[in-house]
Amino acid sequence: MKLLVCGGAGFIGSNFIRHMLQTYPEYTIVNFDKLTYAGNLDNLKDVADNPKYKFVQGDITDLNALNAVMKDNGITHVINFAAETHVDRSIHGGTKDFVLTNTLGVQMILDAVRANNIERFLNVSTDEVYGSLKLGENTYFTEKTPVWPNMPYAAAKAGGDLMCNAYFVTHKVPVIVTHCSNNYGPYQFPEKLIPFFVFKLLKGEKVPVYGDGLNVRDWIHVIDHSKALDLLLHKGTPGEVYNIGVDNERNNLEITKMILNLMGVGEDKIEYIQDRPGHDRRYAIDASKITSLGWRPDYPREKFEQGLKETIEWYKTNTQWVENIWQKKHDEMNKFQESLGTEDENGTA
Ligand SMILES: NC(=O)c1ccc[n+]([C@@H]2O[C@H](COP(=O)([O-])OP(=O)(O)OC[C@H]3O[C@@H](n4cnc5c(N)ncnc54)[C@H](O)[C@@H]3O)[C@@H](O)[C@H]2O)c1
Structure with missing residues (x-):
């Protein structure tokens, strides 16, 4: 396989590339990334000299x-x-960039996939395209759930996903779309909940929790997501959609308290702040379709605390990576706030 990974310098892409190079030493991997503020070649320092790996900025x-x-x-x-x-x-304020990359960018990849007779294209997407479920209900997103996003981010992702379906039906492009839940693990940019809170606590600062903190997500380890994508790249059916999740529903307050506990600090470090506008209440995934292909997570619900502990340890150990990215985050936030003229610095995903 000669695999092009678009966006491989970010959180999930870099974990996926490392997994693929370790699992398939004979495969060639080309990482094609624009290196926006979220792209970080430090995430792949350990594989940069691998002769089977190459980076192209684009x-x-x-x-x-x-x-x-x-x-x-x-x-x-x-x-x-x-x-x-x-x-x-x-x-x-940055909505236009979301539509350009998440919708138009996917359409451009589809055109290039078609023109270059690519055997298979996997478009990695999110459960957020389905909109919100109600708290306390025994309901789940399946692959048949209508796409009805509430956030501009999710709407732009849904645009790309729908284009994939249209190219499959109209042009027979061999594309698969995946919808995964919230990821955690090493190398995540600290604008997202878990690294943001860990970094703040490492600096002795308080952590900002949106609203009542009861918004629920199904948290999956990034290595389990990577292995699911690996499986679909080899055994998924073109034209199909696959949901990926581990039945690990947790609300933000529960996650926050687990982090505080694992870092040995008290609940006085929690600061409740005004809720995000249109904040989806609950996401929950029915992953039976991908499970039927033989995928089993290394970090199911029972192992979440272990996965979280290992993730926090990774951030505590990789101090240079943390310092560099924390500085980058602050520079980026200043730039973004200057462009908007606001004071909002919340990083809750
Ligand atoms: N993080 C999650 O919890 C999660 C969950 C489900 C799905 N996803 C999806 O997985 C994918 C990766 O998420 P992530 O958390 O690793 O994101 P990330 O923000 O960490 O990384 C995104 C990467 O894309 C690159 N990029 C952005 N615009 C680009 C462009 N126009 N051309 C080329 N490269 C560009 C960035 O430089 C960066 O390296 C996304 O499509 C996201 O929607 C993420």
């Missing part, structure tokens, strides 16, 4: 660049992680 909205990287490297398979991913930014 933008998925640039069709010529996509065609060139596919042709030059004889690409056979494509996976797309490239996206604007921070929900708060999509609400507070």
